[in-house]
Amino acid sequence: MASNNPFWKELENAPLGTEKSLSEALDQLAFNDQGLITAIAQQADSGEVLMLAWMNRESLEITLQEGRACYWSRSRQQLWRKGESSGQVQWLKGLRVDCDGDALLLLVDQQGPACHTGRRSCFYFDLNGERLEVVAEPVVDPNTLYK
Amino acid sequence: MASNNPFWKELENAPLGTEKSLSEALDQLAFNDQGLITAIAQQADSGEVLMLAWMNRESLEITLQEGRACYWSRSRQQLWRKGESSGQVQWLKGLRVDCDGDALLLLVDQQGPACHTGRRSCFYFDLNGERLEVVAEPVVDPNTLYK
Numbered sequence: 001m002a003s004n005n006p007f008w009k010e011l012e013n014a015p016l017g018t019e020k021s022l023s024e025a026l027d028q029l030a031f032n033d034q035g036l037i038t039a040i041a042q043q044a045d046s047g048e049v050l051m052l053a054w055m056n057r058e059s060l061e062i063t064l065q066e067g068r069a070c071y072w073s074r075s076r077q078q079l080w081r082k083g084e085s086s087g088q089v090q091w092l093k094g095l096r097v098d099c100d101g102d103a104l105l106l107l108v109d110q111q112g113p114a115c116h117t118g119r120r121s122c123f124y125f126d127l128n129g130e131r132l133e134v135v136a137e138p139v140v141d142p143n144t145l146y147k
Numbered sequence: 148m149a150s151n152n153p154f155w156k157e158l159e160n161a162p163l164g165t166e167k168s169l170s171e172a173l174d175q176l177a178f179n180d181q182g183l184i185t186a187i188a189q190q191a192d193s194g195e196v197l198m199l200a201w202m203n204r205e206s207l208e209i210t211l212q213e214g215r216a217c218y219w220s221r222s223r224q225q226l227w228r229k230g231e232s233s234g235q236v237q238w239l240k241g242l243r244v245d246c247d248g249d250a251l252l253l254l255v256d257q258q259g260p261a262c263h264t265g266r267r268s269c270f271y272f273d274l275n276g277e278r279l280e281v282v283a284e285p286v287v288d289p290n291t292l293y294k
Contacts, residue, residue: 001200001220001222001263002222002263011272011281012264012289014281015281015284016281016282016283016284017280017281018280018281019278019279019280019281020278020279020280021277021278021279022274022275022276022277022278022279024279025272025274025278025279038185038199040187040196040199042194042196046194047189047193047194047195048194049187049189049196049252051245051250052185052187052245052250053148064274064275064276065276073148075148075149094273095273095274095275096270096271096272096273096274096282097270097272097273097274097279098198098199098269098270098271098272099262099263099264099266099269099271100269103198103199103269103270104274105196105270115246116148116149116246117159117246119246122245122246122247122250123243123244123245123250123252124243124245124246125158125172125243125244125245126241126242126243126244127169127172127211127242127243127244127251128169128211128242129169129211129212130168130169131166131167131168131169131172132166132167132168132169132171132172132244133164133165133166134158134161134162134163134164134165134166135163135243136163137162137163142159
């Protein structure tokens with residue numbers, strides 16, 4: 001959606017290859033009133049959408065520095081290096097920002113399943129006009145992930 | 148992430164094909180305190196992630212009924228049938244819900260570009276440890292989208 005922020009507005013017409021410094025970009029990202037921004041994780045080669053999580057500025061900086069996804073856990077209120085306890089690491093292959101600076105897309109190489117249930121993707125329910133249906137099975141036993 | 152809601156918790160171990168009614172599922176979705184849930188739009192055949200937007204319960208019901216994406220515009224505070232003024236309609240091919248019921252993934256057939264700038268995807272900036280860079284160009288002149 002169109003942004004009211006002149007930083008993103010001006011870039012709409014910028015030619016391919018136009019650059020801004022990392023620090024300037026981070027300053028202009030539209031973190032919400034809790035200091036968070038949505039982050040989609042997508043398997044870089046297959047295109048499968050794996051999960052949606054949240055980042056604060058610190059977790060985003062860590063992600064870029066370490067080359068692996070680090071989120072902000074809203075339930076635990078702490079940094080969450082994906083896979084630190086389960087081995088489900090997401091190696092960073094690329095990171096995209098959207099047109100109004102309020103969403104991130106992480107292109108990752110997911111080690112093992114992304115979902116805490118042992119399923120490859122967290123999006124394992126299909127919803128249509130009549131029902132919700134389980135449409136994917138665990139690829140590993142979730143009991144082997146968290147010990 | 149693991150949900151505290153017993154509805155989603157129980158379904159973690161449910162066999163493939165397990166179903167719940169639409170109304171029960173809608174009642175259990177984790178809309179935030181503004182009544183909204185994140186919705187990712189992905190091109191169904193290519194896997195390209197096109198945009199991230201928000202839905203309330205009404206816009207989700209409209210999406211399922213009409214077979215095209217309808218979001219809730221936070222800036223305009225109204226229902227937003229994607230493409231109603233621009234022709235950038237997203238025909239619905241499938242809709243997924245994640246493990247804790249707080250994110251949606253729409254599989255769509257995007258008509259024309261998804262982005263208001265005329266780019267195919269809204270995620271047209273690359274961010275790395277040094278800079279933000281424009282990595283996609285408009286496929287149509289945005290002036291032809293909104294008249």
